[in-house]
Amino acid sequence: MATRSRGKKVTLAIVGCGGIAGSHLRGYGELLEKGENRFRIAATVDSDRTRAQAMASQIEEKTGESVNVYRSIDQLLNKEKNLDGADICGPHGLHHVMSCKLLAGGVNILCEKPIGITVKATKKIIAAAKRHKRIAATAEQCRRSIGQRTINWAFNKSGLLGDPRIWMAVSSSWQDPKSVPNWHWRVDRKMGGCGMIMDSGAHWVDTMRYWFGEIDSVYARVEQLEKRPHRKGSRLVNDAREDFWTSIFNFKSGVIGTWSWTISAPGKGFVQLSLTGSKGTIVDTDIFHPATNQARGECQLVDGTTYSLPKLQKKFLGSLSKDEKNRLFPYGVTGGMPLELWDFIDALSTGRNVEIDADEGLRSKAVCEALYESGKTKQVVKLSDVLKGTVNAYQRDVDRYWKL
Numbered sequence: 001m002a003t004r005s006r007g008k009k010v011t012l013a014i015v016g017c018g019g020i021a022g023s024h025l026r027g028y029g030e031l032l033e034k035g036e037n038r039f040r041i042a043a044t045v046d047s048d049r050t051r052a053q054a055m056a057s058q059i060e061e062k063t064g065e066s067v068n069v070y071r072s073i074d075q076l077l078n079k080e081k082n083l084d085g086a087d088i089c090g091p092h093g094l095h096h097v098m099s100c101k102l103l104a105g106g107v108n109i110l111c112e113k114p115i116g117i118t119v120k121a122t123k124k125i126i127a128a129a130k131r132h133k134r135i136a137a138t139a140e141q142c143r144r145s146i147g148q149r150t151i152n153w154a155f156n157k158s159g160l161l162g163d164p165r166i167w168m169a170v171s172s173s174w175q176d177p178k179s180v181p182n183w184h185w186r187v188d189r190k191m192g193g194c195g196m197i198m199d200s201g202a203h204w205v206d207t208m209r210y211w212f213g214e215i216d217s218v219y220a221r222v223e224q225l226e227k228r229p230h231r232k233g234s235r236l237v238n239d240a241r242e243d244f245w246t247s248i249f250n251f252k253s254g255v256i257g258t259w260s261w262t263i264s265a266p267g268k269g270f271v272q273l274s275l276t277g278s279k280g281t282i283v284d285t286d287i288f289h290p291a292t293n294q295a296r297g298e299c300q301l302v303d304g305t306t307y308s309l310p311k312l313q314k315k316f317l318g319s320l321s322k323d324e325k326n327r328l329f330p331y332g333v334t335g336g337m338p339l340e341l342w343d344f345i346d347a348l349s350t351g352r353n354v355e356i357d358a359d360e361g362l363r364s365k366a367v368c369e370a371l372y373e374s375g376k377t378k379q380v381v382k383l384s385d386v387l388k389g390t391v392n393a394y395q396r397d398v399d400r401y402w403k404l
């Protein structure tokens with residue numbers, strides 16, 4: 001695979017060194033191993049210094065270069081004068097706070113999904129990026145993976161599946177509320193924003209927009225069927241997140257989607273995703289990041305022909321020119337996360353924009369919020385109203401808390 005040496009070397013910081021930052025680190029490691037050397041991670045930041053230190057030590061071990069450790073973005077901006085970009089892996093409620101501070105400090109940002117905690121928070125990030133003439137990227141990896149690029153090709157380029165028609169996504173399971181986990185920021189409405197519709201769901205809405213285009217309106221029932229206490233010190237605090245939703249999506253193209261999820265169905269559960277065009281269907285068993293980290297799905301056409309997902313991937317790769325392959329899978333990298341990081345590095349290095357910027361992130365963000373808004377009002381909700389901000393009853397308490 002051709003190596004790329006265009007552009008300048010960029011200096012990065014990782015902000016928030018918890019769970020997903022560890023996956024980012026593995027992604028950076030893969031890029032280095034494959035020959036991408038236009039970046040250096042010069043600093044780590046976490047309010048928990050031991051986490052920032054542990055991540056810095058791992059990077060030093062891998063690269064042999066020193067990494068500075070900070071407890072806050074203010075400290076980072078005071079000391080690091082040559083930062084090009086920051087990779088934000090903090091809690092949802094802090095995404096806009098961290099992003100706006102870094103952008104005002106002249107630093108481009110790659111912010112983990114779901115970009116801002118609300119539509120207003122996301123618009124604040126977009127405005128800051130414009131004001132300071134910096135890139136604000138949404139860290140969304142799924143659509144970049146070879147599995148999802150293949151399904152996009154199957155529906156929208158190859159003609160294999162005919163015209164996209166319907167998709168159905170259902171996951172039904174039981175998590176016993178009697179088992180009481182430790183409190184975590186996701187449980188808190190003001191910090192998490194709410195549950196899986198906008199957490200892992202942020203991935204699926206980006207994917208559905210990528211495969212099937214923009215959404216006109218949605219209708220949803222969003223409920224909390226069980227109280228789920230969490231242990232916070234000596235107290236028990238109930239989880240704010242939904243444990244059930246069912247929803248209908250009306251796409252501008254005419255495609256219809258249904259998406260349902262629960263962890264409050266005692267007894268036997270099931271998961272099914274089916275994506276249907278006029279000539280066939282692809283099935284998978286992941287309703288949040290299908291075909292991203294595995295290729296277990298299957299495609300069956302109306303004439304009975306079947307393709308395993310690995311076989312479909314081969315057909316897709318065979319259809320690409322050398323230039324297209326290099327653009328989609330630089331250095332032969334096919335995993336979504338290293339590709340999302342590569343996109344940010346290459347954009348900063350060469351002065352182009354990223355594939356999924358904050359505006360694109362906002363369009364997905366608004367879909368998740370539209371479901372919550374519909375759940376609250378029990379009405380069909382138009383996406384354009386959520387994007388404009390004229391429908392925001394569900395988000396209002398969070399916006400008030402963050403003074404948005």
Ligand SMILES: NC(=O)c1ccc[n+]([C@@H]2O[C@H](COP(=O)([O-])OP(=O)(O)OC[C@H]3O[C@@H](n4cnc5c(N)ncnc54)[C@H](O)[C@@H]3O)[C@@H](O)[C@H]2O)c1
Pocket residue numbers: 015016017018019020021045046047048051071072073089090091092094112113114139141199
């Ligand atoms: N792309 C994916 O597949 C994926 C998967 C999981 C999580 N995420 C996203 O990553 C983000 C982080 O999630 P996580 O699971 O890693 O959470 P986490 O709690 O494991 O990590 C968050 C880190 O941020 C630190 N932090 C909190 N406040 C801070 C502050 N003021 N300044 C500096 N650091 C601070 C915490 O100490 C912690 O180390 C979320 O947006 C989440 O949705 C993405």
